[in-house]
Amino acid sequence: MVSEAIEKDEGVPKATLSTFDVVAIIVGIVVGAGIFKTPSLIAANVSDIVEMLALWMIGGALSFVGALCYAELATTYPNAGGDYHYLHRAFGRGVSFLFVWARMTVIQTGSIAFLAFVFGDYASQLVRLGPHSAAIYAGAVVLALTMLNVAGIDPGKSAQNLLTSIEICGLLSVIVAGLILVAPMADGTDAVDTIENGGHSIGLAMVFVLLTYGGWNEAAYVSAEIRGERRIAWALFVSLGLITTLYVLANLAYWRALGLAGMVRSEVVAADLMRRAVGEGGGRLISLIIALSALTSANATVITGARAAYAVGRDYRLFGFLGRWDERAGTPVNALIAQGAVALALVVFGAMTRDGFTTIVEYTAPVFWLFFLLTGVALFVLRVKEKERQRPFTVPLYPVVPLIFCASSAYMLHSSLRYTGIGAVAGVAVLACGLPIFGLARRRA
Template sequence: MEKHELKRRLGLIDATSLVAGSMIGSGIFLVTSAMARDVGSAAWILVLWFITGLLTMSAALSYGELAGMMPNAGGQFVYIQRAYGKLVSFLYGWTVFTVIQTGVIAAVAVAFANYTAVFFPVLEQKIFAYESFVFTNKQILAILSIFLLTYINTRGVQNGKIIQLVFTSAKLIALFALIILGLYVGLQSEVLTANFASAWDAKKTVQNDGTLTVSLLSGVALLGVMGATIINPLFSSDAWNNVTFIAGEIKDPKRNIPRSLFLGTLIVTIIYLLANVAYLSLLPLNGSPDGTTVMERGIMFASEDRVGAAAASVIMGNVGVLVMAGLIMVSTFGCNSGLILSGGRLFYAMAQDGLFFKKAGELNDKEVPARALWVQAVWASFLCMTGKYGDLLTYATFASLLFYILTIGGLFILRKREPDAERPYKAFGYPFVPLLYMVITAAICVALLVYDTRNAGLGLGIVALGVPVYYLFLKKKL
């Protein structure tokens, strides 16, 4: 019987495309609206995006050392296991499977369907409704997109590579066009000047039963709210670590993974900052939820938080909404291709270790872990049907931050435990940059526990639930 194994077919450009493509989904077009309501300040919004970029790049540079030491399929799962042992690595894999990877795939698929409905209103039609549960044609399209992309990725890594390159290139070009046109049009008006007239005056705006409550923020209160609302840009910048999952298929991984992590996160950080400057050049920060035009509603109350669509409509009129819908369709479809491609490799690595379904650890005749990909697709599709993906994302991001801290902590453990291990690349600014990342991210987690106790608590609960499941897998293995 022929033995199938992972083949190294992906180069630096492919790996960088996966990093950037997995990061850019729908978040950059939506979350600035929520951030505007939380901090109400143009300067603080840009500061939050800047801090997010620095955190993401510093984490990516730290992961580069671990990737060089362990260029194997499974990435972060493998790093955590080497530093902390099987239980902690299983809890990471368990959380990725239950909510982080599959939850993001479900949410991105539904975002793709939501924007497809702009062109095909029949997708809004309800199929079934019971109390708060609603099942529509959009959810069917979301599930079909997951299954289509999963099928394409089971036919070989080359197919996934082509989709990733094409869609990532398309959305990068479109985003740069939006930024350039936005700045060109916006800078001819007084909007940016007005938004920065009181740039550092922070305030939180809450809408409740048609009444707006505005609270001025400063000192500890401001830091707390910033620590909680930074979850928005952090979610938009997440999934950069997915490239480590497919380390077994990257050429010269000891060099190319660290490089791709840095290049991909740098490109996306620049794009995100420029996109927000473009928004602030085109739209007033403040607005009214009862406004009838995009200018009256502003960034703060953009319709359904679609600040990207509102900005595009300023540039191109009503056709801008359609253009933006098309851009987000391209963005989310390409994003999900990368998430689906990489997630299956993590579950393959877990199965190889006896910590996931045994069949998920097998490769098909295309040297792809097809069964792992299909298990991922089925669970992600279930999350599409439940309609709970929004909540899942909130507490999944909290859980994800915890494991980022743990993984970078593993850098210190392995430096001490294995001082002579081969390290083709060493973490930039060690120990200060990794330590600073851990301290700042831990502070963000504390702020989330204080200001969003329910969702942060659920994130911890999901991680804890993995403990009995781990011992069930051990028992089955024995």
Template structure:
């Protein structure tokens, strides 16, 4: 039985199974298949590389626990936008939506769509000139699915996620069993150099963990959200951390740390080494499916943010409308997908990666900070099924660590991360101009 939503006209159709797969699918995109070699270049050993991946996973888990409480408190469409608006005012909410549209969701989706097209072209031996048109075609396919209701979109997303988990399992089994784990001294390291390059490696690794907040954007369509959201976030995050660690061990077992650092396509190289050309093509198909599933989640969840902003008068009123039959924010979905297509055609993967990662994790830090506001202003109004264990340390550790990484990324990559910061700040005058022209009521 579906439960009508109390906000925005959405229908609560997503089960625990659907929600958990959204968490997994929203995190596992192309990062684990594309970014391990960058992290290897910036670390000195296999053990240092694994520490970066596991450490980033634990950090993300702390953030996910905070978002689990936030989702239980405000189980409605919009996620981070709603939390920032409630805690810090409409300007903060607008800046999140502005940055999400221009950089965070659109930029990461464009980058991953390019990865989808790259691997698809490799499977079918297509020329490089086909990559960008193919990426745009993938985005058109996604929007076509989701214009006709969340039920069909969720079913296809579940299939995408299960297939990407199958690809991960195939990669791990081939890397660890057939290649012989331990034969390449995976964990051998010079202890004095374990921390070398951690900060440089953190940004591409964090990109691979981006997406744990996407389920909260769909909270208005989750059944029994006070219980389902926390369970789905916890289960999904634990599965992702284990999967990422095993995949990197498989890379190291076959390629070694030095070989991984020189392999832009480590998954394909591992499968090529173990199973020849057939193995390389199989994993390329798995990666293409994985990246397409990630794009599906970002666009669907991002459209819910724009729809919530439209309801508040902080964006075009038209994007607030839901389709009368399918209960989907089709106008918002078309707008977000259209901008993503433009970035796909004109941008490069590396630039979009840096812009999106910086903005995404900055937004996550501020989103987690809203837990303190809700604890002070919201407690006692309604019973909660989930609270962050060990409060206040998880949000404090998350905010402090992300802040440190953001500062270091500004120092190490000032141009790209600086552009990302300027895009965020550019939303301030836009907000005040918007209010003057359209005079939206204060949410």
């Protein structure tokens, strides 16, 4: 088993993270630039404020259901490989290898590059560095955050805690401005004239809602580094409770300040809200806040992303250089460097073809939801295969809760395939490239 290979080696993750550290990582990943960009897209696919808020609460509830499943897996199998480790135990090497291949080449590195570009776009609104300003900022962010975490887990987590605190304060300022500082906007009947009604629009809205909630499962990758078996469960629950509350309040603030029609027409709802509250200076302020939010999410993604590459390096000789844990730094240094190199290559690609970079965001979704679904199925498989295994935390109302998680993941897989078009084809193509790589790695094992 993967765990046996890791446990026999001295260079393994140590329990250095507190519950607060993991909460900061989860909140830092989830509460990123999305909450400042997706509300207008969601508002365009609902009929009224009640429906919109209901979708945000459903998104939080579905995330909480998923967190219950991950809490059982993470406490039962604490391992730096996270989903990779669960899929390996449940389905064997083939599925788990394809997952980590997709994570290294599409899901995680694409997220890092995208977040770096978001930072670059908004940082350029403050200080422009020439015609390729956003790309310069993005490349610098990838390099800086990679080297920060190569230096050690303590600098990485300290920066994450600080950046998350700034991020939450920024979002709270938007909430206060929308709920208290501005007069409420009368939401006229024209609000629904531009909105497409029907089930398909609700499905698209849920894609954006759950995209904005995405990232909480990254806690699985630091489950072997948290002090106390059950603390990973508490970290997930506290994080999602805080995130859901912030998201609902933020959307109430947007609606109160701009109205539903104003949200639909706005491409930068937070900036428009702050302009109403404090004038044009509010636009620059929110640009700084969003840049910091993207930086926070990128740093947290760098922290968790390399752990899966480290785990696959422990299992396959072909990738053995990734499976080295630096005792002094407390991080998988080689995996961090490799991850940074791929993310930097995607930044270069994004700079050359900005339209293609939008496709990067699209092609990650189907691959992500496919493996999310398989992780939910893995919980059922492992309950049967390893029924004698001690489980510090078990999913309540089993099997109903895991079935809800699997059903929602299957629905999101369907929705992402339906609405992403050519991006979905690209994601599947990259995933398929992992098959011959797996064959080569298996022969070298």
